Amino acid sequence: MLKVGVIGCGAIGIEICRAIDRGIVKAQLSAVHDRSIENCEGLLASLVNKPAILPPDEMISNADIIVECASAQAVREFGVNILEMGKDLMVLSAGAFRDSGLLERLTDTARAHHCRIYIPSGAIAGIDGLKSAAVAGINKVTLTTTKNPKGLKGAPFIEKNNINIDSYREKTLLFEGNADEAIAAFPANVNVAVSLSLAGIGIEKTHVRIFVDPGAKRNIHEVSVEGDFGKFTCRVENVPSPGNPRTSYLAALSAIATLKKITEPLQIGT
Ligand SMILES: NC(=O)c1ccc[n+]([C@@H]2O[C@H](COP(=O)([O-])OP(=O)(O)OC[C@H]3O[C@@H](n4cnc5c(N)ncnc54)[C@H](O)[C@@H]3O)[C@@H](O)[C@H]2O)c1
Structure with a gap:
């Protein structure tokens, strides 16, 4: 065993x-x-x-x-x-x-x-399709993440820019950049950006957007891929882990x- x-x-x-x-x-x-x-x-x-x-x-x-x-x-x-x-x-x-x-x-x-x-695929869906698609050509991979302020607290991007994460009243785009920049800005939040990059077109070309949403009860990850195969979008509304709100179950x-x-x-x- x-x-x-x-x-x-x-x-x-x-x-x-x-x-x-x-x-x-x-x-x-x-x-x-x-x-x-x-x-x-x-x-x-x-x-x-x-x-x-x-x-x-x-x-x-x-x-x-x-x-x-x-x-x-x-x-x-x-x-x-x-x-x-x-x-x-x-x-x-x-x-x-x-x-x-x-x-x-x-x-x-x-x-x-x-x-x-x-x-492992972690908190996203679509790595299977992305791996298949990568056998031919891929033009674009985008990860759009939406989290409650609780799930983003303490991230270097928030601290460095003196952002009061509890001050947002509606869904707001907090960050946009490539996967490399995303993981530096939110290291404990977007591991998925790196797995996605490794399975697809790399850390420089994978595009990441992070939204804060005070009304979000779940961690939402949406993966969009375009390539020779056509295109797909996968959206997961993740239940946060009871032991750690930054981590999806x-x-x-x-x-x-x-x-x-x-x-x-x-x-x-x-
Ligand atoms: N791939 C994904 O989709 C994904 C999703 C969520 C979390 N994660 C990552 O998985 C990891 C675990 O997440 P979690 O929610 O269980 O975290 P957690 O904070 O609940 O638990 C981490 C545990 O590891 C221990 N630890 C940390 N560094 C250590 C070290 N160097 N040596 C020994 N013990 C150490 C801590 O004491 C703690 O008990 C984190 O790095 C997190 O960023 C990945």
Whole structure:
């Protein structure tokens, strides 16, 4: 049975561990790691089959695949080591790959050690269609994100521009730029901009718009793609994760679905 180690016992980590604990994913949760021991203990309290809480190296050597659901910093800290130890890596903090040097280093290491790197679709729909479309030509990819002020608080763009995010009374365009600029401005919010770029036409050409909407009860991500195949638009109205309003519930579900895909013989979708 696949042995899974999880780095990050926050909103996404909890959902992944519970899915394994409930048998939704046919795998064994071998160990977890978090820089906050309280978060590790809080997670374990919600599980029937409790994994070990281990320091990174021990956790990695005890698992077949490590799921990173912590931070871009954690990808930089542990990514190379995980792959050098011959383990597969799943990355939720896809924003880390804004640094193309890091992605290249990890991909080269994965190739040398016969491992795989998985980047789940996260909080968006349409990556399957985009991957198919990318086999031919793509002219345009746009991500339009709309969030409640609560989901955007603390972002560097808000702080740097002294924006009072609670002052908006109606839906307003806050930011427009390419995916590279978007992830710098809102690092904890638009990981999806980077996954979308990697699957499509790259970080410089992928266009991102971010709206703040005090009336929004959900995190809305709309992906529009135009190319040789024609065009499509996918809109997801995401329920925020109970543990973290910046994170959409679908992001955790996409990691669980990716684990299911790895562990099951039938593969559906691109
Ligand atoms: N791909 C997507 O669509 C998508 C969607 C939402 C969130 N995310 C990303 O996934 C990650 C997890 O999201 P979340 O909502 O569960 O966050 P969270 O804040 O609820 O939990 C993160 C946990 O990781 C721990 N952590 C952070 N950095 C660490 C490190 N270097 N070493 C050890 N532990 C560390 C924290 O202590 C915390 O317990 C974030 O980076 C977030 O930006 C991706």
